[in-house]
Amino acid sequence: MIIRAAHKTLGEIACSAALAVLVGTFAEVAHAQSAADWLTGGPADSKKSDEKAVAETAQVHMVARLTADGEEIEENLVWRVFWHPPGAGRPSLIATKQDAKPTFKLGVGDYVVNAALGRANLTRRISVKGEAAEPAVEEFVLNAGGLRVKALVSGLEAPSNSVSYAIHSDRDQTDSRRLVISAARPNLVIRLNAGIYHIVSTYGDCNAVVQSDVTVEAGKLTEATxxxxxxxxxxxxxxxxxxxALPDTQWSIQTVQGEEIKESVGALPTHILAPGSYTVVAKSQGREFQRDITLANGETAQVELVMK
Structure with a gap:
């Protein structure tokens, strides 16, 4: 079960340690072009037509906020600028900066810019008009918040590294979900765009799984247990x-309906399982043995199979 706690403001979260960046829309962009290449000319097949535009440059200052009325984000932002002239196909990456408030020198024209903070990101178009006395300012509102998951087992906090969870998007029009992040660990703040997410949390290496939906609100920290x-x-x-115990024994743990839960090899394998009934199959020396067992929540059991 997941219990949503009160949402907290993300003032302190904006200063948390940096997390890995997931860009999204243009993460699979083709071969990148450097900013210096852009300032001296566009791609070879369009240089002549763009010579005049390239000669005109302007300073563009980027800032980002979690919400429209929130403070500017001060760190952990990654910016990517893509050149995208009219009629062009895939945009070309021309500059990347890991800076909260970077200033780019860009030629006149149209661009696509991505601002990313952890897994939260926003991509939109901008147009550079030409030289001005002051840098143009482009403001990005990420509409993002944070999610922190705490894991309990039998009322106590789960042992370190025993729980991992995946975050999926809400269902789309085809009833499908998109994986946002996998193998996340509890108690870390994950930055996400505001919205509904589906959490799949796994304790141990088998079927002790909990699933639930959680809502992330812009500018707030959502804490889930x-x-x-x-x-x-x-x-x-x-x-x-x-x-x-006999060494090199092959083990298979199955539901009573015969569904495979876990396979392993060894003399004394230990597994964490959801409470319920199982069939345990052991293979050794060309022979097979099995036993039906039932496990209760919180139980620590020694399951012995005797060769007969």
Missing amino acids: VTHSAAKATFKLVHRAGGE
């Missing part, structure tokens, strides 16, 4: 009850 139900089981195959 994920509570997992799980049991821990260690498996061993022996010649007689209480005997030594």
Whole structure:
């Protein structure tokens, strides 16, 4: 179950440590062109027609806010400028700056600019008109917030590195979701565009999974608590009850309907499973053995299979 806590303002979040950047719309842009190349001319097949425009340059200052009435973001922004003249196909990347408030020197023309803060980003067009006494200012409102997930197991905070979660977008018109981030760890602030997201949290390496939707609001921190139900089981195959575990045993954990949950190899594999009933299959020395078990929430079990 996920419990949404009160939203907090993101004043302090804007100063958090930088997170990885996910650009989105133009992340797969073709071969990049440097800013210096642009200032001396466009692509070879359009140089002549653009010589006059290229000669005219202007200073363009970029700023970004989380919300329209919020303060300017002071750090952890990444800016990408793409040259996109009329009639052109894919835009060409000409400049990248990791600066909160960068100033670009650009030739007259049309551009596509992406501003990214963590997984939150905004892409839009700008037009550079020509030289002016003061730099033109382009303001980007990211409409973004933060999400922090806390993971509990049996009412206690989950052990370090035992839980990971994925964030998916809300369902689109085709009832599909888009993966936003995978293998995220609890207690980190993830910056996201405002909207509804679907969280899939996994405790351990099997099927102790919790899923829920959460809403991220612009300019606020959404805190969600994920509570997992799980049991821990260690498996061993022996010649007689209480005997030594046989090495190199192949294990298969299945639902009672026969659905594969986990496969592993070893003398004493340990797995975290959702509470419920399972069939455990062990293979060794060309023989196969199985046992039905039921695990309760919070249980730590030793599951022994005896060769008969």
